[in-house]
Amino acid sequence: xxxxxxxxxxxxxxxxxxxxxxxxxxxxGVNPETGEIVEKGHPLEGQDLSGRVIAFDYxxxxxxxxxxLYALSKNGHAxxxxxxxxxEPIIAVGAIMGGIPMxxxxxxxxxxxxxxxxxxxxxxxxxxxxxxxxxxVTSKE
Amino acid sequence: xxxxxxDELVLNGEFGETRRMMMEILVTLGKVFDAERxxxxxxxxxxxxxxxxxxxxxxxWIRGLDARAAVPAIxxxxxxxxxRWREMGISPEFAKKQVEVISAYExxxxxxxxxxxxxxxxxxxxxxxxSWSESSAVAYSNSVIGARTNREGGPSALAAAIIGKTPYYxxxxxxxRKPGLVIDVDGAGAHDASWYGALGYIAGKEAxxxxxxxxxxxxxxxxxxxxGAAMAASGAVALFHVEGITPDSRVFSYDPKGLETIxxxxxxxxxxxKDIPVDAVAIGCPHCSPxxxxxxxxxxxxxxxxxxxxxxxxxxxxxxxxxxxxxxxRSGARVYADTCMVVSPCMDSYLxxxxxxxxxxxxxxxxxxxxxxxxxxxxxxxxxxx
Numbered sequence: 001x002x003x004x005x006x007x008x009x010x011x012x013x014x015x016x017x018x019x020x021x022x023x024x025x026x027x028x029g030v031n032p033e034t035g036e037i038v039e040k041g042h043p044l045e046g047q048d049l050s051g052r053v054i055a056f057d058y059x060x061x062x063x064x065x066x067x068x069l070y071a072l073s074k075n076g077h078a079x080x081x082x083x084x085x086x087x088e089p090i091i092a093v094g095a096i097m098g099g100i101p102m103x104x105x106x107x108x109x110x111x112x113x114x115x116x117x118x119x120x121x122x123x124x125x126x127x128x129x130x131x132x133x134x135x136x137v138t139s140k141e
Numbered sequence: 142x143x144x145x146x147x148d149e150l151v152l153n154g155e156f157g158e159t160r161r162m163m164m165e166i167l168v169t170l171g172k173v174f175d176a177e178r179x180x181x182x183x184x185x186x187x188x189x190x191x192x193x194x195x196x197x198x199x200x201x202w203i204r205g206l207d208a209r210a211a212v213p214a215i216x217x218x219x220x221x222x223x224x225r226w227r228e229m230g231i232s233p234e235f236a237k238k239q240v241e242v243i244s245a246y247e248x249x250x251x252x253x254x255x256x257x258x259x260x261x262x263x264x265x266x267x268x269x270x271x272s273w274s275e276s277s278a279v280a281y282s283n284s285v286i287g288a289r290t291n292r293e294g295g296p297s298a299l300a301a302a303i304i305g306k307t308p309y310y311x312x313x314x315x316x317x318r319k320p321g322l323v324i325d326v327d328g329a330g331a332h333d334a335s336w337y338g339a340l341g342y343i344a345g346k347e348a349x350x351x352x353x354x355x356x357x358x359x360x361x362x363x364x365x366x367x368x369g370a371a372m373a374a375s376g377a378v379a380l381f382h383v384e385g386i387t388p389d390s391r392v393f394s395y396d397p398k399g400l401e402t403i404x405x406x407x408x409x410x411x412x413x414x415k416d417i418p419v420d421a422v423a424i425g426c427p428h429c430s431p432x433x434x435x436x437x438x439x440x441x442x443x444x445x446x447x448x449x450x451x452x453x454x455x456x457x458x459x460x461x462x463x464x465x466x467x468x469x470x471r472s473g474a475r476v477y478a479d480t481c482m483v484v485s486p487c488m489d490s491y492l493x494x495x496x497x498x499x500x501x502x503x504x505x506x507x508x509x510x511x512x513x514x515x516x517x518x519x520x521x522x523x524x525x526x527x
Contacts, residue, residue, distance in 0.1 A: 008169055032198060063294035064194055071198035092169050093296045096162060097202060 001139040003106045005083075007126040008092050011101035013081035017117045017130075018052040019110060020044050025061030026068040026094065035077030050077040053119050057110050058084055059091035069094030081121035083128065085110055103128055108137055142171040142308070143178045151304070159208040163300035170297055171308030180270045180309040183288075184263045185214040185302035188274035189295025190246065190255055191484055192238040193220050199295075200242050209250035211305030213263055214298075216246060216255040217275050218428075218484050222477040223255070223456070229477065229487045251302065255479040256455035258366075258428040260286060267388050270313055272301035276379070277427045277500060280369030283380040285362060287388035289313045292379050312380055320354030320382055320395050322347070323402040328358040330407040334367040334433075335517045338499025339413045340405060341371025342515075345503075347403050350377040354397050356384045363430055370427050371499025413502070417514050419493040422525040423482040424518065425453030426501035431462050433518075434476075438465035440522040441472040450474035450525040451488070453481040474525070483508050497521050 021043050024030065029039035035050035050072075059065060069091070072078040078100050084091060087104040095102040101123030112134045120129035144152065152168060154161040167179065189195045195203075219239055221231040226239075247253055254262055257275045260282060265271060267287035273279050274293045282288040291311040293301065301307040311317055324344050331337070337360050344353055353372070360368060360383065372378035382390040389395075424437060429452060437452060452469055456478040459466050466476045482488045482496070483504045493512040494505050497520075505513035516524065 006172065008172065010165065064189070064199075066294065066296055067189075067195055067199040067202060070202050071196075074198060074201065087169075087173050089170055089173060089294060089297065092173055093166055093294065096165050096169060097296060 001130045001132070001134060003108055003128040003130065003139060005103040005106035005126040005128050007123045008087045008104055009095035009100060009102035009123050011099065011123045012121065013053060013101045014120045015051065015053050015080040015118070017113060017115055017119045018044070018047065018049055018054050019113045019115045020054065020056035021111065022056070023058055023060040024056050026059065026065035026090070027062040029061065030068060030072070032068045032071035033075055033077070035072055049079045051080055053081045053083060053121055054079040055083040055110055055113050058086050058088050061090070063090050065090045066094035066097055069100060070097040073098030073100060081123070083121060108134055112137060142168060142176055144168070148179060157208060159206045160303060163208070163303045166296060166300040167304055167306065167308055171310065174308065174310040176308035176310040178309050179306040180313055181305060182212055182272050182301055182307050183269045184212055184259070184265060184271050185210070185298050186217065186259045186273040186275060186278055187214055187246065187251060187295060187298045187302060188217040188293070189299070190216040190242060191219045192235065192242050193484070195242065195295070200238065200245060203242065203245040203249070206249060208303045210302040212302060213252065214250070214302035215252040215259050215262060216243070218257055218481050219243065219255045219479055220485050221480050223479050225477060229485065231486070249299070249303065254455055254457055256428050257481070258430070258455055261430060261455060262457050270307065272298050272307045274298045276373035277366070277370035279379050280373045280381065281366055283312055284369055284382065284387050285365045287392070318380060318389060319352065320397055320400060321351035322353055323397045323400050324353045324355050325402055325404045326355060326357040327405065327407045330411065331358060333517050334364045335497040335515055336410060337364040338367040338371045338497065338502065339410045339515055340499070341368040342375045342413065342499040342503060343405055343409055345372035345374065345376030345378055348372060348376045348378050352380050352382070353378065354382045354384065354390070354395060354400070358383060359386060363433060366427055367499060371503065374500040374503040413515055415514060417493060417512065419448070419495040419514050419524060421449040421451070421488065421491040422495045422521050423451045423453070423488060423501060424497055424521055426481055426483060426496065426498040428481065429454040429458065431458055434458065434462045434465040434469070436518060437522070438468040440519060441469055441474060444472050444526050446473040446525045447527060448525050451482065452476045454478055495521055495524050
């Protein structure tokens with residue numbers, strides 16, 4: 001299924017989706033050396049976002065979180081791409097600093113997406129390709 | 142978002158990779174906040190200057206950039222006085238990294254003053270569009286000067302400094318600057334800036350991120366500085382109006398009818414002044430103005446401090462007030478620039494710190510791990526000398 005969202009940070013990426021049912025704070029919640037989610041009690045605690053397309057509603061926490069996205073990128077542990085329900089400045093700026101493709105407003109609720117699905121994120125056009133079906137949601141094309 | 146031809150060329154990388162990335166940051170922020178266009182800015186104030194905050198990766202990012210600021214730009218306070226860090230007890234390892242961060246910004250054409258009071262060092266006038274980061278500087282410039290800025294993060298303020306523009310949204314737009322609640326103050330007991338800091342401590346919690354409209358007070362500029370700084374710390378206030386005092390309230394004559402109204406009684410304010418024992422005193426949050434340095438010097442003349450007394454200001458203001466600084470230091474107090482009680486580790490060893498600032502009163506417990514006590518400037522000096 002193909003959806004048209006909004007391009008936030010340029011670039012195209014294809015890979016496996018990792019869905020976070022809760023917002024992510026990059027400053028204290030992600031290890032910049034490894035890409036591991038370390039926030040205590042987070043549903044994805046212990047998961048590695050390196051080399052995966054991470055989907056979550058929006059970012060939270062300190063503006064210094066932008067630098068963590070850059071650090072992940074420098075260390076080779078950045079997510080392949082970011083899909084947000086609604087972009088906010090910390091994640092958007094961090095994605096640009098780290099050269100990580102990012103889109104938002106795909107029209108697909110995060111809760112309807114499944115981890116492990118193959119997706120393509122096009123940060124130039126906002127296009128989101130989901131290699132699977134989503135019940136109750138119709139493709140834009 | 143509508144971009145002019147030159148902005149398009151910058152975004153396409155015609156003027157180098159750094160400018161391209163900076164333009165992309167601004168265009169993306171414009172997208173996130175539904176801005177229709179860019180607006181030229183007169184100055185920028187860049188946060189993300191303290192090595193303690195941005196760390197090794199922040200330093201690497203800034204080092205990797207290659208461009209020069211297009212407008213006057215200065216830095217937020219850092220973790221130490223650039224010249225006197227040794228006597229502050231800062232480790233040489235930290236100082237080395239801090240100097241590297243500052244040098245990396247210098248290479249980008251950012252002025253090396255590190256201060257939360259850029260309005261003493263830049264020309265900022267009513268109606269100017271600017272991109273400032275530090276919360277009290279944002280509150281002061283929007284409210285007391287009537288300039289227009291959102292509260293920027295480090296990278297977005299740096300991007301605005303290098304491009305010389307910012308996306309036109311939020312507090313840049315006059316229609317978004319109307320009051321959101323009224324605060325009716327029993328102002329009969331108002332005395333000094335600390336009283337306004339205490340008022341701001343209470344009002345900021347009520348206001349959250351709304352725009353307060355004050356009635357019943359007549360603060361001067363240094364008192365407005367204290368009020369705004371405290372509200373930006375205990376709440377997220379980026380703009381406030383004081384009836385008949387602040388410029389927007391006189392230009393637009395707001396009608397606050399129908400807005401939620403919150404009363405603040407003198408007793409709520411005086412209740413914050415508690416007589417607890419302290420082991421150090423700190424003044425200059427936000428950084429002292431020349432007048433404030435003069436007042437401190439006047440109170441300290443001929444006296445000797447018995448407890449550590451720290452005074453924080455900008456290097457430029459200290460340099461222009463040499464005689465006051467000499468009087469203050471002759472008492473045994475220390476005047477440090479570029480840093481402050483909130484961002485420097487020099488206050489970490491105390492159990493309780495006395496301040497005359499509502500902002501410091503809010504932050505000292507978390508940032509320095511010490512109890513905080515608020516008092517007037519005179520009380521602060523008396524406690525330091527006894």
